[in-house]
Amino acid sequence: MQIYLVGGAVRDELLGLAVKDKDYVVVGSTPEEMESAGFKRVGKDFPVFLHPQTHDEYALARTERKTARGYKGFTVDASVDVTLEEDLARRDLTINAIAKDSVGKLIDPYKGLADIQSKTLRHVSDAFAEDPVRILRAARLSARFSDFSVAPETNQLMQKMVDAGEVDALVAERVWQELAKGLMEEKPSRMFDVLRACGALQKILPELDKLWGVPQPPQHHPEIDTGVHVMMVIDYAAKQNFSLAVRFSALMHDLGKGETPFEVLPRHIGHEERSMRLLKDICKRLRVPNDCKELAQIVAKFHGKLHQSLQMRPSTLLDFLIELDAIRQPARFKEFIKACEADSRGRAGFENSTTPAADLMIKVLEAASSIDAGLVASEYTEPEKIKIVVFEARLKAVKQALQTSA
Numbered sequence: 001m002q003i004y005l006v007g008g009a010v011r012d013e014l015l016g017l018a019v020k021d022k023d024y025v026v027v028g029s030t031p032e033e034m035e036s037a038g039f040k041r042v043g044k045d046f047p048v049f050l051h052p053q054t055h056d057e058y059a060l061a062r063t064e065r066k067t068a069r070g071y072k073g074f075t076v077d078a079s080v081d082v083t084l085e086e087d088l089a090r091r092d093l094t095i096n097a098i099a100k101d102s103v104g105k106l107i108d109p110y111k112g113l114a115d116i117q118s119k120t121l122r123h124v125s126d127a128f129a130e131d132p133v134r135i136l137r138a139a140r141l142s143a144r145f146s147d148f149s150v151a152p153e154t155n156q157l158m159q160k161m162v163d164a165g166e167v168d169a170l171v172a173e174r175v176w177q178e179l180a181k182g183l184m185e186e187k188p189s190r191m192f193d194v195l196r197a198c199g200a201l202q203k204i205l206p207e208l209d210k211l212w213g214v215p216q217p218p219q220h221h222p223e224i225d226t227g228v229h230v231m232m233v234i235d236y237a238a239k240q241n242f243s244l245a246v247r248f249s250a251l252m253h254d255l256g257k258g259e260t261p262f263e264v265l266p267r268h269i270g271h272e273e274r275s276m277r278l279l280k281d282i283c284k285r286l287r288v289p290n291d292c293k294e295l296a297q298i299v300a301k302f303h304g305k306l307h308q309s310l311q312m313r314p315s316t317l318l319d320f321l322i323e324l325d326a327i328r329q330p331a332r333f334k335e336f337i338k339a340c341e342a343d344s345r346g347r348a349g350f351e352n353s354t355t356p357a358a359d360l361m362i363k364v365l366e367a368a369s370s371i372d373a374g375l376v377a378s379e380y381t382e383p384e385k386i387k388i389v390v391f392e393a394r395l396k397a398v399k400q401a402l403q404t405s406a
Contacts, residue, residue, distance in 0.1 A: 002027040003058070004084060004099040004107065011095050014116055015145075024058045025099065027084050034058070046076045061087040064130075085109045092134045093141070093154075094122045115151075122151040129157055132166040136178035139194040143185035150194055158198035167203045175204055176286045183247040188238050189231035207278045208251070210258030215266040222348040224266075226257045233346030242338050248292040249299040249339040250346070252279050256300075275300040295332060298324060299339045306340045309357045314399045317364045318391065326365050327394075333365060367401035368394040 009022045026034065031047050039049035039058060047060040062078040063086050084099055084107060091097040094112035101107065110124045121138055128134050135158050138150060150158075161167065182191035192208070195201035202209040212227030223229050233250045242250075256274025260267075279300050283293040302324060309317060326333035337358045344358075345351050376393045377386040 001029045001033065002084070002101075004101055006088070006099045007091070007096050010098045010100050010106070011112070011116065013100075014098070014113065022054075022056045024056060025061050025084065025087050026058050027061045027082070027087070028080050029060060030080060031060070034060070047078050062090070063087070064090050064127075089125055090127060091124055092128055092131075092137055094120075094124055097124050119145070119148045120151050121145075121148050121154060123154045123157060126157070128154070129161050129164075129166070132161060132170050133174055133178065135161060135167065135195070135198065135200050136170075136175065136182075139191040139200075140178055140182040140185065142194045143182045143188045143191040146187035146190050150197070155194075155198055158200065162199040162203060167200050170204070172285060172287050176288060179204075179286075180244055180248070180292075183234065183238075183251065184244055186238065188234045188247065188251075192231060205282065207255050207258060207282060211254065214257050214260065216257070216268065217266050220347075222350075226254055229346060230254055232348070233342045236346045236351070237339070237342040240338070240342070242342065243335065245292045245295040246335050246338045246342070248288070249296040249335075250342045252282070252296045253299050253303050253339065253343055255279060255282075272301050272304055295335050295339070298332075298336055299343075302336070303340050303343050306337075306361065307344070307357050309361055314364075314402060315395055317361070318368060318395050318398055321361070321365055321368055326361075327368055330365065330369065334362075337362065363401055363405060364398050367397040371397050 004025045004027070005022060006025045007023045009019045012019050031041065031049075034047070034049045035041060038052040040052065041047065041049050042057075043049070043059065046062055049058045050056070051058060060078040061082040061084060062076050063082055065075045065077070088097040088099060088107075088109060094110045094115045096112070097108075097110045098112040099107040106113065115122050121141060123134075138154065138158070142148060142150065179191075182188055185191070192201060195204065196209065196212070208227075208230070211230055212225060214226040215224050216226055216229065218224055221229055223232065230251060230253075233253070234247055237247045237250045252275070254271065254275060255278040256271035256276075257268045259274050259278070260271060276297065279296055282288070283296070288296075302320075305320065309320065312320065321327060321333075324333055324336065326336075341355050341358055344355055345353055371390070371393045373390045373393075376390050380386045380389060
């Protein structure tokens with residue numbers, strides 16, 4: 001039995017990054033031997049075990065042979081005859097196909113170290129084309145290692161995979177999983193650059209892919225291109241370390257601009273409603289979690305209205321808060337504000353701009369929330385009357401807060 005540290009742990013160590021998870025490959029062993037040594041089997045599709053003390057993953061060296069479309073269409077061989085080099089050959093990228101033995105010696109048959117030094121994401125072999133998830137992984141790693149570039153031959157291979165319909169076989173859960181991970185990386189725009197370059201974005205998120213080349217009014221958007229704007233917005237959200245829900249909302253907020261009639265460009269009147277319709281389809285198709293879906297919906301619908309709040313009367317501001325359900329869900333409202341901040345600052349030359357509309361709405365929420373609705377309503381029994389008196393009490397508090405800050 002020979003044991004090697006492999007994959008991301010070796011890669012990150014060579015890059016001088018903190019190693020989070022350690023994965024090992026075991027050569028020359030059997031499931032029975034692993035279990036007799038105290039390892040707990042957890043793999044369903046192939047033999048993977050947890051170490052009895054560290055709980056690190058140990059997988060038997062294996063090869064994979066493509067038998068059907070999609071990422072599950074493989075036959076696995078994990079016999080004792082499988083070599084380390086054969087196991088490394090089935091991996092996606094050369095930087096993930098480096099192993100280290102117990103004395104620290106690197107085993108690098110596919111020149112992953114050279115690709116780390118040249119900052120290149122390159123496929124190990126043409127077997128890369130057998131698993132469409134690898135396109136998503138390459139794109140996600142581009143977002144994590146934003147100074148790396150995809151090798152031209154790897155991009156060409158990914159294009160062939162898209163043309164062959166491999167991406168069409170991806171299941172919704174896996175697409176969402178990889179997109180969510182990519183959005184949480186250092187520079188998420190790089191993920192979409194890679195997906196666009198190989199044609200995969202048009203298959204996975206055609207609604208988003210449409211945004212590139214769509215102009216916006218230059219006085220409001222000096223970057224002009226809607227797709228460029230959306231990428232600036234998600235990168236700003238990442239830089240601020242905003243949550244996944246905020247980053248997803250930032251990604252989805254302007255979808256409707258891709259369906260603006262050509263004759264009215266560069267204006268986008270009513271794009272919020274179009275965005276809502278497209279967003280609904282995406283969330284259903286990718287089975288987006290409720291917290292991301294619900295926040296994205298209010299951001300798509302109301303981000304434009306927030307920017308108009310500086311011109312609103314106090315009663316209209318309070319109506320807007322109620323429409324956002326901000327008094328009952330203040331945490332979600334604050335996430336909404338963050339997404340709108342990213343939208344405002346995700347524009348060329350506006351990266352450090354102030355956000356007076358967001359500041360105003362936060363102040364209005366604080367004033368409205370200071371009213372004890374139960375106490376105000378305690379003297380009344382009619383639901384409509386209660387609604388009126390609570391609104392009036394909150395409006396009075398809002399007006400006082402605005403006068404104080406004037």
